[in-house]
Amino acid sequence: MDGTNILEFVEISKGFPGVQALDRVSFAVRRGEVHAIVGENGAGKSTLMKIIAGLYQPDGGEIHLDGKPVVLKDAHRALGLGIAMVPQELNLIPEMSVAENILLGMEPHNSLGVVDRNRQLQRAGETLASLGLEGVNLGQRVKGLSVAQQQMLQIARALAFQCNVLIMDEPTASLSEREQIALFERLRMLHEKGTTILYISHRMEEVFDISDRITVLRDGKFVGTLPREEATQDEVVRMMIGSTMADYLHGRSARLEMRRAVLEVRDLGRQGHFHEISFDLHQGEILGFAGLVGAGRTELLGSIFGALPRDTGDVRVNGQPATIHHPADAIKAGLGYVPEERKRLGIFPELSVLTNTTIPFLRKLQRMTVIDRRAERQSGEQLARRLRVQTPSLEQRIVKLSGGNQQKVILSRWLGSGADILILDEPTRGIDINAKAEIHALIAELADEGKSIIMISSEIQELLAICDRILVMRNGAIVSEVSSATATQEDILRLAMFGSEATLQPANPKI
Amino acid sequence: MSEESPMNRGWGSEAAPKTGWLRRTWETIIQSQALVLLLFLIIISTIIWLISPRFLEVGNLAVVTRQTSFIALVSLGQMLCLIAGVIDLSVGTTAGFAGICAALLMHNTTMNPYLAMACGLLVGATVGLVNGLLVTRVKLNPFITTLSMSFIISGLILVVTGGWAIPNLPESIQWLGKDSVGSVPVPTIVTLIVAVILAFVLNRTFIGRHIYAIGGNKDAALIVGIQVNRLTTLVYILSGTLSALAGVLMLARLASGQPTVGDTWLLPSFAAPILGGAALNGGAGSVLGTLVGALLMTVIQNAIVMTGMTVYWENVVIGLVLVAAIVLDRVRTAKRG
Numbered sequence A: 001m002d003g004t005n006i007l008e009f010v011e012i013s014k015g016f017p018g019v020q021a022l023d024r025v026s027f028a029v030r031r032g033e034v035h036a037i038v039g040e041n042g043a044g045k046s047t048l049m050k051i052i053a054g055l056y057q058p059d060g061g062e063i064h065l066d067g068k069p070v071v072l073k074d075a076h077r078a079l080g081l082g083i084a085m086v087p088q089e090l091n092l093i094p095e096m097s098v099a100e101n102i103l104l105g106m107e108p109h110n111s112l113g114v115v116d117r118n119r120q121l122q123r124a125g126e127t128l129a130s131l132g133l134e135g136v137n138l139g140q141r142v143k144g145l146s147v148a149q150q151q152m153l154q155i156a157r158a159l160a161f162q163c164n165v166l167i168m169d170e171p172t173a174s175l176s177e178r179e180q181i182a183l184f185e186r187l188r189m190l191h192e193k194g195t196t197i198l199y200i201s202h203r204m205e206e207v208f209d210i211s212d213r214i215t216v217l218r219d220g221k222f223v224g225t226l227p228r229e230e231a232t233q234d235e236v237v238r239m240m241i242g243s244t245m246a247d248y249l250h251g252r253s254a255r256l257e258m259r260r261a262v263l264e265v266r267d268l269g270r271q272g273h274f275h276e277i278s279f280d281l282h283q284g285e286i287l288g289f290a291g292l293v294g295a296g297r298t299e300l301l302g303s304i305f306g307a308l309p310r311d312t313g314d315v316r317v318n319g320q321p322a323t324i325h326h327p328a329d330a331i332k333a334g335l336g337y338v339p340e341e342r343k344r345l346g347i348f349p350e351l352s353v354l355t356n357t358t359i360p361f362l363r364k365l366q367r368m369t370v371i372d373r374r375a376e377r378q379s380g381e382q383l384a385r386r387l388r389v390q391t392p393s394l395e396q397r398i399v400k401l402s403g404g405n406q407q408k409v410i411l412s413r414w415l416g417s418g419a420d421i422l423i424l425d426e427p428t429r430g431i432d433i434n435a436k437a438e439i440h441a442l443i444a445e446l447a448d449e450g451k452s453i454i455m456i457s458s459e460i461q462e463l464l465a466i467c468d469r470i471l472v473m474r475n476g477a478i479v480s481e482v483s484s485a486t487a488t489q490e491d492i493l494r495l496a497m498f499g500s501e502a503t504l505q506p507a508n509p510k511i
Numbered sequence B: 001m002s003e004e005s006p007m008n009r010g011w012g013s014e015a016a017p018k019t020g021w022l023r024r025t026w027e028t029i030i031q032s033q034a035l036v037l038l039l040f041l042i043i044i045s046t047i048i049w050l051i052s053p054r055f056l057e058v059g060n061l062a063v064v065t066r067q068t069s070f071i072a073l074v075s076l077g078q079m080l081c082l083i084a085g086v087i088d089l090s091v092g093t094t095a096g097f098a099g100i101c102a103a104l105l106m107h108n109t110t111m112n113p114y115l116a117m118a119c120g121l122l123v124g125a126t127v128g129l130v131n132g133l134l135v136t137r138v139k140l141n142p143f144i145t146t147l148s149m150s151f152i153i154s155g156l157i158l159v160v161t162g163g164w165a166i167p168n169l170p171e172s173i174q175w176l177g178k179d180s181v182g183s184v185p186v187p188t189i190v191t192l193i194v195a196v197i198l199a200f201v202l203n204r205t206f207i208g209r210h211i212y213a214i215g216g217n218k219d220a221a222l223i224v225g226i227q228v229n230r231l232t233t234l235v236y237i238l239s240g241t242l243s244a245l246a247g248v249l250m251l252a253r254l255a256s257g258q259p260t261v262g263d264t265w266l267l268p269s270f271a272a273p274i275l276g277g278a279a280l281n282g283g284a285g286s287v288l289g290t291l292v293g294a295l296l297m298t299v300i301q302n303a304i305v306m307t308g309m310t311v312y313w314e315n316v317v318i319g320l321v322l323v324a325a326i327v328l329d330r331v332r333t334a335k336r337g
Helices: A045-052 A075-080 A098-102 A117-130 A147-160 A177-192 A204-210 A233-241 A245-249 A254-258 A297-304 A327-332 A342-346 A353-365 A373-386 A403-416 A433-448 A460-466 A489-498 B021-031 B033-051 B058-083 B091-108 B113-136 B142-161 B186-204 B206-216 B218-223 B228-254 B266-275 B287-306 B313-336
Strands: A005-016 A019-030 A034-038 A060-065 A068-070 A083-086 A165-169 A196-201 A213-218 A221-227 A261-270 A274-282 A286-291 A312-317 A320-322 A335-338 A421-425 A452-456 A469-474 A477-483
Touching: A005 A045, A019 A045, A019 A060, A019 A196, A019 A213, A034 A045, A034 A204, A045 A083, A045 A165, A045 A196, A045 A433, A075 A083, A083 A147, A098 A117, A098 A147, A117 A147, A147 A177, A147 A433, A177 A196, A177 A204, A196 A204, A204 A233, A213 A233, A221 A233, A261 A297, A261 A452, A274 A297, A274 A452, A274 A477, A286 A297, A286 A433, A286 A460, A286 A489, A297 A335, A297 A421, A297 A452, A327 A335, A335 A403, A342 A403, A342 B218, A353 A373, A353 A403, A353 B206, A373 A403, A403 A433, A433 A452, A433 A460, A460 A489, A469 A489, A477 A489, B033 B287, B058 B091, B058 B186, B058 B206, B058 B228, B058 B266, B058 B287, B091 B113, B091 B142, B091 B228, B091 B266, B113 B142, B113 B228, B186 B206, B186 B228, B186 B287, B206 B218, B206 B228, B218 B228, B266 B287, B266 B313, B287 B313
Parallel strands: A019 A221, A034 A196, A034 A213, A083 A165, A165 A196, A286 A452, A286 A469, A335 A421, A421 A452
Antiparallel strands: A005 A019, A005 A060, A060 A068, A213 A221, A261 A274, A261 A312, A312 A320, A469 A477
């Protein structure tokens, strides 16, 4: 660390339809530091990283690398300049070996262009060794590796490209605690060797564990950069949410007031299932529902969507009272729903991928009561590409797809229907680990674009990694609200099991 | 990153499999139940023609297509029910009852005979509406509901006719059943028009898609915002109306109200769509397949006459064909796995 700036952002702006994701963001990253970029979902941190990695182009502003302005027109260019990103959704080639993946695109070869297997293995081995990973089977196919192992490979690939800036986008979302510790060890090794690391997260614990300096973004704007030694968790959280934790959890924070409430639920009840449920969902927010099985989460959210009955209560969508008696009403109001039971409630097994995709928004695809098949196909292709649905063709019967791909098709329905509020019930249950990471990334991306998301999961780790706020339900009632920036798994588990009367340690007593 | 960047992996980047049009056409033929059935129909017809050359005379073909049209209409109604994942056991008796109601109106009142026929259609629609409401709102089992409805209606037919035919109907309506345009019988033309409209609605409108979706997975259909109850009721109304149309066309053909019309239509109404690719557990079926299936049923009946077998074999053969159709459905389901 010599104190000079390796990267400088000057007035970077980026807009999506309806949302200003980044608004004249300026700050600098020093050579060799671990620089954390924190903010809630929709704060713009992922958008900013995609700009550095060359995946998005900014609408305005400049990026300076080593003091000189650069244009990062694509990922290839960024890589050439030594900037590599390890995305949330890992992009290794499952059918290829570990060694092949590490050196993909830069295979050692002789003058005839024939790949030199021995040198390939040797160099892959060296790269892994520099990460402290010896004894890895280089010939093994990537398909069978865990997310943590794939992440390591992705980092190795970045090193093989001689990168000196490494971007890690919420790397712990799909990792176990042990894997997370191992990852941090490797990152520290890289740090000691002088690699600059940009670390994106919204989890205070991780950020304070690993970083030298912390930059906070809120609603697309730069809030401030603090050296870790001078910062406290309270301060950073306050910068992230624009108010104190107590105000934040009661929906009074500056940030939540700036973002209007898109869904207001008041006093919802159904005999024997849930009672007196009230909460707000804000634009661009990811709201988690934690609780034990049978706590009434599925019944509650199903009733908000009109798929299950309720006895009492009101729902307002975008400030307007919404009378939702049937899913059709909910869809008209801009809601989308991914049910927990994919087989029973999600797919039409014998129908094609295309039909399964477009079924809720056929009315948008018709001209004079006739379905415009070309428009339908275009829409289907676009969605399949965006969600990277893996299928031999859109005519394939959906039942032939893997669970993860089926789930992507179900999610894509609601992107196609233009839903602004998505209710996801256990969206990653029973799907393979790569699809899971992809869906995590998609959810964050949607929040960045201004969509609002409610998510149920029985994996508390997943909720902490993805959500902004988490509501904990127990016996049909909401017992507590926590912020995922500071809450721990134990806190949430205790609330889910014993309720709020239990000896709750406030996540952060000073706030 | 190389050209084969995994970022582009997946469906979007892969080119469509390149096959010749000949191969594609062949695959379409193999996959289309209707076309396979058509092939089968041609083979059977050839055999019959070898035994009895009169089979392919224009006169006989007109008889066959005219007969087919009645079966085809009730089969199209049944097909809609099967696609939506329900069944209608009252199609035959509804046809008879609609004809009897129209005949009574013509016989006992001075009502315009065409209006009387329209009333017959309305009767069919009403029966369908009642079936639909019982199944979707009262949540009764479709099988028992429509079976009971069938009994009620056949009882009503006997109550109002005393088992006697209603004679002396106006001659002005008979062209609908008896005449031909060129050598194509009028009922055949009516059936083809209905079939074209139905095919269009099923394949090109969201209502058609929604009906397939309901049969494919009723619970998932609700989640994507489909009005399952309303559309299922609509399907029953259409089934009742199409059956009634068959009934009043038969009335025009016979020029009298026969209480036994439609008694033998129930089994063919299942055999035709299932032979044509409709699935017993819903979500599949095609208009073309159903038409070819209905034609096959009639050809078999006609062959019994033409080859000089005793007509009492008819029921045996129809029963066997239905069993064959169900076996086919079974095989198809098993193949889907």
